[in-house]
Amino acid sequence: MKDIIEGFLRFQREAFPKRAQLFKELATQQAPRALFISCSDSRLVPELITQREPGDLFVIRNAGNIVPSYGPEPGGVSASVEYAVAALRVSDIVICGHSDCGAMSAIANCACLGHMPAVGNWLRYADSARVVNEARHHKSPIERVQAMIRENVIAQLANIKTHPSVRLALEEGRLTLHGWVYDIETGDIDALDGATHAFVSLAQYPHTRATPPSLATAA
Ligand SMILES: [Zn+2]
Structure with missing residues (x-):
């Protein structure tokens, strides 16, 4: 200390x-312009990897960069999402996973979390990613974890779309979603391309988005 x-x-x-x-x-x-949702992992520092200053990012961090889907008893993450979107009116939300994620490794490897019941319970919000990932063939345990990290970002993007404030902002065409995976060793970021559902290098394709803003305004 x-x-x-x-x-x-x-x-x-x-x-x-x-x-x-x-x-x-x-x-x-x-007046932050973006809501950045990442894992609590000590090795992923949102302001450092995006070179932002105080006031630039509204940040939510938790084990596994999880966003519970909206329900009748919304919790702290839901309240923070709502505040960022409805009150601060951020224009972008980034959900950022990372390599070597302990939470995603535990899910991918079906680790027993009996001694950490709160963690086990919390990670249930990644169930759709777990089920999809389990049904797929993976060449190695490492690849299984890497795929789980990506599927989880996709699942949390789906979860956040169930939030009323997010639905409204998307409908009004004032919000864009981004799904990222940060590599701790190389410093690279792969981003989900909403059009192709593939992760691509953000450095090579800096305009990659999970949801294009124009999509919502088309209606
Ligand atoms: Zn993590």
């Missing part, structure tokens, strides 16, 4: 003064 407190003291001494004007502007308002 000592290094964390020393880090804060360094922030106050060095990093804060450089952004004093920014923090003054942010003191009473925020």
Whole structure:
């Protein structure tokens, strides 16, 4: 903990003064343009991999970058999604999985989570991805986990579309969804192409989207 407190003291001494004007502007308002949903994993830092500053990203993090589908008893993730979309009116939502994800490995390898009942319960929100992934043939255990990570991003994109605020924003053509998978070792991001349902290199195809905004306005 000592290094964390020393880090804060360094922030106050060095990093804060450089952004004093920014923090003054942010003191009473925020207008982030994107909601970024990622795993809690320590190795994936949304602001670092997108080179964003304070005020730029509204972030939700949890085990497995999961978004429970909307229901009669919405929880914290649902409330945060609703606030980002309905109140802050973000124009983009990124759901970002990552390589070597412990949560997805546990699902893909059917690991016993009896000693972690809350985790086991939480990961049920990835059931549709699990069932699809189990029905497929994989060449190796590693490939099975990698496929699970991607299927989970697809499943969570489907889940978030059940949220009323998201449905409305898509309907009004003011929201675009993105499904990403970040590779910890290489720093690469693969993005889901909503038109082909394939993951492609975001560096090669920077305009890749899970849902094109024009789709919603067509009606
Ligand atoms: Zn993870």
